[in-house]
Amino acid sequence: MTEYVDKEKSLSVPNTAVLDIDVVDGIVDEGYDIYAKNAGVFGHRTPEQQMEWEKKSKRIAGKFDLYLLAMMCFLVGVNYIDKAALAWAVLFGFRTDLHLVGKEYSWVSSMFYFGYLAGQVPSFYATARLPLAKVISITCMLWGALMLATMGCKNFSQMMAVRFLLGFTEAPLVPSLISYTALFYTKKENASRTLIWGAMQGTFYLVFTLVAYGLGHIKNDALKQWAWIYLVLGLISFVLGVGWWFLPDTPIQAKFLTEEEKVIAVERVAENMTGTKGQTIQMYQVWDALKDPMYYLSILYVFFAMVPNGLSSFNTLVISSFGFNQFNTLLAGLPSSIVSAGSLIAWGIAARKFGGLRTLGMVLPLIPAIAGISAVYATTYGNHPKWGRAFCYWLINSYAVTWPFFQAHIGVNFAGHTKRAFVYGSVLVVFSAANIVGPFIFPAGNSNYSSALAIIVVFFCVQAVIAVVMRLYMLWHNRRKDRLFGQVDRKAEMEGALEGLQDKTDKENTAFRYVY
Template identity: 90%
Template sequence: MTEYVDKEKSASFKDTAIVAHDGVVDEGYDIYAQHVGTIKGEGRTAEEQLGWERKSKRVAGKFDLYLLAMMCFLVGVNYIDKAALAWAVLFDLKTDLHLVGKEYSWVSSMFYFGYLAGQIPSMYATAKLPLAKVISITCMLWGALMLATMGCKNFSQMMAVRFLLGFTEAPLVPSLVSYTALFYTKKENAVRTLIWGAMQGTFYLIFTLVAYGLGHIKNTALKQWAWIYLVLGLISVALGVGWWFLPDTPIQARFLTEEEKVIAVERVAENMTGTKGHAIQWYQVWDALKDPMYYLSILYVFLAMVPNGLSSFNTLVISSFGFNQFNTLLAGLPSSIVSAGSLLAWGIAARKYGGLRTLGMVLPLIPAIAGISAVYATTYGNHPKWGRAFCYWLINSYAVTWPFLQAHIGVNFAGHTKRAFVYGSVLVVFAAANIVGPFIFPAGSSNYSTALAIILVFFCVQAVIAVLIRVYMLWHNKRRDRLYGKVDRKAEMEGALEGLQDKTDRENTAFRYVY
């Protein structure tokens, strides 16, 4: 039932809200404060409230039309840019660059050394700079470096380019997760994150076929593998140019009317995480370091990302089943179907039943654990290669967990500096785990049983940590209800204003975890 208050009380609260801040406020603060008396049921009739909800859906639809497609292209292109190495290795990259021993593993890992080095400037960029412009410049730079990869002649040159690639891509994930949270409500956030997350598998499927075709280009000045980098580099630069023209916040969206801009701010204000601020508040770093959720989240990331070594070795693992180079590409395609299909299925479920964040961080691991167990168990003996390939396809269901983790971070950490620090920490661990991942695969081997066993253990522990995260959030929400009372309509409005004053989730007494 909607709670109503009289207009005098509402006006009084609004006046208080406008002067309550201490000077460190969000871009959307004044808009929200000026309209706080008429938001989602306050001072509205039931008919007016229904009209507001229709307008809110229309605003979300405009964001889907103008922004979501670009998010999808960004994630898809970014993923296949990283997957390019796994395709290139099938077309004599190791031979042409004279890579021996563990050098291919080092080439794979060097990207994440650059990623690691880029985290401090990445945190600064995410906290202070316009997000769409950060994404645009990042995309154009990594596209240029993809083109530069074509000129690599040896191990040292490839290592340098891979380091710079990682460095330039460092701001992408925190910027995109923050960008999604700027435009969508908590309920909408998880679904949109899953939609753009599904583009990893979708684009991998499409561009595996492109790589298959490019691999047949012979007798040209460019090597077979260089054609892959040429096409992906040009696409990346063009995408970066497109992102330059997107709005950095809802207030700057030229495709919204003035009324719709107010509604856009009202919608996300109640996430209690704000829209966009420009001041770095160092106390929020300490707030994060005292938060148990911070440590659980980064531990989950490490466990999830070490198995990501498969992304550079997946073609080599599949070829070890007995496929040639072109059939290896085709045999790997269903992995992308499993990945994209799982993400879309979970997106539909999240839209129907709610965010499902922590469930999405554990349940997709079940088919992945089953698949990798079967591949490991059939390492020795004369087992059908297509049967092993089928089990291998199931492993990619674990890809669902990463977008759910990103959605969890996007709405469960408030305060611009705190969230930027958490993203930065997550990506430091992300990079460290991805550095480790390729080295669990033995060099020059056709037997990857040890790596598969390690990944199996990591999947199992990852599932346990996801359960612990859910239990902690349930306990924390009940504890806050006991201390501060249930969150009613007035508390929601006060909490939204706290979020727009750049307060952290631990400072804001109305904040509750979304699980």
């Protein structure tokens, strides 16, 4: 285990490491050797060579987009609609066929997150130590198999068991995908790519709502109406998992890159100062996270962001309470997906043009969401047009933008493989707890959801305040490091990259600065 060094008191890596060192003693990233061997070249490029390097870097990013980003998009989209399947199934006799009464539907919805919570310890291990593409592949195949198993559920107990296992098997997926994105893209590219694959939630929901609409019309004694939804989604999930098995786990393993491109790919992400991939769990980094104020701000943000997510299991019931029948409820909910996907794409374009915009993206999209849900709440009583209420409801989905921005923040603002994995695990524990609570803010057997809507308004407001505090803290912390260690120049960037490849945390690395 590497001895913990307070980076505000001393530098553990000598300045000469940037110039001509192949490897250092102790724990290093698998990309360290490549970066160290070429560090001297990196630091002495002419302007013409730098322009040529930037062209090659963009070409490499384009290859990653072609070979990897598309698969990330399919993964996120399919995973989201798998979870949305419950909201569609409830419109086609799901509660009646499984004999659910009282709060049992809420328990079925929440049980997924009990499994998700239980899966955090193995998820932490898998994310920190195992090849990420293989973790995602196995997760997706298991998920698909369990989606197919859902068709055989006959009662509340069976459904609870399957939902628990679904949550347990999905636990490694989000941290693995965030880490995977950070392995291949620079800090500047990370936010826009995260938003692109995040936009697939709304896009796939839009497409598969129409698919669910069609499947709901199937009349066949062999399968219940809602079971057809699980059959189609389960098969798609399993096939997608098989595809992920053949993707590279790190840039070094990417067969579609030349040897020169692999060196450039390592340099690109090394200068994120978060490393590429390590194989050792260092427990001192857990203590480093527990002393970090950003850790607590991050998990607080997740809690207040995720309790309102209970709306995802009740969205069709809320819309139907406006006065729509089962099929028109599906159609009336479609524009919500357009708002979600459109907002994510628009913010993705903005992030690509102006930079990360992480904390701004964690606050500003909440404004239309707060306005929309407040309007729906205010029109609970009285004879108000159902389409007017539906329009206000559509605006709520702009809050979907905040989660990919938060994920991008986690991916680049915590360095050290064990520390980042621990932060992911902690975030997902809180994520699970909040999603367990979320469905229970909605009353059972009631078409009036005003109390739940009021709670969501309050949580959105607190979520926005926490994001503002996070931005102010990052600004203060970066300026403090500048005062203590000076501005980060090219030499300091290279030293910081090497420290990142030695699995140093953001606190240990004096060249590390928050991206906000």
